[in-house]
Amino acid sequence: MNWAEIALLFAAGVAGGLTGSVAGLASVATYPALLAVGLPPVAANVTNTVALVGNAVGSIIGSRPELRGQGPFLLRAVPVAALGGAIGGVLLLSTPAEGFEKLVPLLIGFSAVAIVWPRPARPTLPGEAPARSRGVLLLLGGAVLLIAIYGGYFGAAAGVLLLALLLRAGTASLANANAAKNVMLGASNGVAAIIFIVMAPVHWSSVIPLAIGCVLGSRLGPVVVRHAPAAPIRWVIGVAGLALAIKLAFDPY
Template sequence: MSWWHVLLLFAAGVGGGLCGSIAGLASLTTYPALLLVGLPPVTANVTNTVALVLNGVGSVSASLPELRGQRAAVIRLVPAALLGGAAGAALLLTIPAEGFEKAVPLLLAASAVLIALPQGEHVADGPPSVTRRVVESLCVLAICVYGGFFGAAAGVLMLALFLRMGSEALAHANATKNVVLGVANGVAAVVFAVFADVEWLAVVPLGLGCLVGSRLGPAIVRRAPARPVRLAIALAGLVLAVKLGVDAYG
């Protein structure tokens, strides 16, 4: 791996950390960077998942003030995150590489559309009922399966879920999302580290960049106009999805 590749991956990691803070979509910059340095799709995906562990570390550490008082909710959702992340990783390792390569453009396109959609904030009235808690846990499980399998836009889905079903405000929903997805991603990363072909030389610069970006993100997001940035990210994702689709189906 050349120095140019190292710098590219570090820059993509910083961008991924920032994108994750703005829109919950770190993989939209990190995964394409791994493809650009020559990794095949499945190897790029598992390497990306391992590197994003540091993105989770940075995001959670930056969210500690908002996590106060959310211990019970986090503990309740962690089992679903653990199971979902492991199941998604197992699914990725069992399907043919060609099948994953053809699924990626569709996943990226859907992720880009999700990132462009406005996210309203809905605060539920009163404490969550048993039914709402069960539905929320099942939705978390499904999103974490997807997160362990591919991951792009999993943060968008999770944030939308917590805003519409939980009682917390945006900052608190985002903090909970960081923990839950961090757990799911961490479990998937362990599975990939043991059973998959991880490109460790790429993990280091990409992961360090993610750590820096995820720590800087909250401060930058407070001053940046979020909507134009989200639309720019979505447009880039759609362009990439079209290119990968042409390569996979052409």
């Protein structure tokens, strides 16, 4: 690997870290960069998952104020996300991806619309996570499991799915939902990454510059969400998610 390819991966990591921590669209920048430096699709996918663990590190550090008050919910959600990541990682290594990938554009497109669709206001204190009924928590847990399986299996825009889910489930604000999304996605990616490290062809010389860039970029993302107006960010995420859905739908043709 030459210095130009290292620089490309580092820059893609910074871009992916920023967009991933804000919108859950890290793979839009990082996965194509891995293909551009010559990795085959499966190796690019598993290498991408390992490198994106850096996103969790930077974004969680940057999201500490928004995570206050979300501990009880995350203690339930993180093990579910980790289990989903493990299932998804095993599925990727043992089954063909074509059928599942055909469903991806529909999932991403639905999530993009859900992010910008108005939801009823819930009066909560700043930084406070709203109370959820047992039924809502069970449904939320099932949805988190399915998204985490998808995240471990394919991964592109899994953060968009999680962010849309948390916003529709009544998380207090975009910043709070984004912080919780980063923790759960980190758990899912982390477990899948461990499986890939043990069982899959991880390209370590690509992981290092990509992961360093991801840590730096993802550290800035929560700051952007904290200080920028929520409505424009939602629309940017929604439009970007819809564009990704359209691109993935037409890629096979």
